[in-house]
Amino acid sequence: MRNLQPFGARAQPQLIGKNKASIARLHQLLGLIDPTTAPLVKLTLAAIRKEKGVAQRQAAPLRFKGPISDIERDLARGLNLRALLESCDVDLVGLRDRALLSLAYDTGLRASELVAVEVGHILPAIDADARLLAIPRSKSDSEGEGATAFLSPRTVRAVKAWLDAAEISEGALFRRVFVRRYKARARVPGRDLTTLSGREAYDWRKALPKPAVAARTEYSIGDTALHPGSIGPIWRAIIRRAFEKGALPDLTRDDLEHWLKRISGHSTRVGLNQDLFASGEDFAGIMDALRWKSPRMPLAYNRNLAAENGAAGRLMKKLG
DSSP states (O other): OTTHHHHHHHSOHHHHHHHHHHHHHHHHHTTOOOGGGSHHHHHHHHHHHHHHOSOOOOOOOOOSSOSOSOTTTSOOOSSOHHHHHHHOOSSHHHHHHHHHHHHHHHHOOOHHHHTTOBGGGEEEOSSTTOEEEEEOOBTTBTTOOOEEEEEOHHHHHHHHHHHHHHTOOSSBSSEEEEEEEEOOBOOBOOOOGGGOOHHHHTTGGGGSOBOOBOOEEEEEEEEEEOOGGGHHHHHHHHHHHHHHTTSOTTOOHHHHHHHHHHOOTTHHHHHHHHHHHHTTOOHHHHHHHTTOSSSHHHHHHTHHHHHHHSHHHHHHHHHO
8 A cells, every 4th residue: 555645646546446456355365464454555545535625527418408407498509419329420330320320318217228228129119109228237237137228210320220231140249340441443545555655564454444443431340249338439429410400509629628538438328317307207216227335426516407407496586
């Protein structure tokens, strides 16, 4: 534990806490004295928490209609998931991204859980247009008890379009799409063989005419699941493409760069959490939908919305 202070100077208290727990557990398994219980260690950790604070930096939310108050009546604005879904292309990359983004929002899965989804995990639902998603294991379910999430008709359509186009019938649902783009080539007229130099005559086929070749794009699908670390970059790529298409008219270029710095693979989970809160769901319902064991994270994600919709916020809105 001698390096705790230098490590703490670089890391956040939450990460230090996780590493402390790992160190403690490792010593216990080896039958050694746990060094993390030493008074000096406790004092050092307390000093780090006091200096840096314990608040975690929250990923920017990807809410379905953006930063709105009334889920049913308000029009979508700002950075919103609806515009991102509608702006996805109809090529293989666009079909995968639409299905990936839609399913991520519906289920609130973490990045590691999202890439673990397999075709066989999609189950029938009572609603013929919807489906259920079996979640064999999650971060809060280390023993594999399993859980189930609801897939909206919107997501079902997007997933079917992706599976049909990619010709995937089993295994990992979301995979890497390899894209190869070839430039157009103009027609090359043939040459008279008598004009070839001595060196060129050794390969006279170079004198043959070559037809024009149109630009083309070829796609191929990987055999394995996406890496969890690829989810954040995919979200940011979708947002950039939507912005360039004019699908996010409320955002300026500076707004875009601001949001891109805060978007992560966790953003759909945060967005669903906030939309559930804005729609009037209580914390018990939110915890059940997002498979949380403790209300700490739902409370943290909804802190700003709670302040705006709380007693003081409601009063200030009436006062004008």
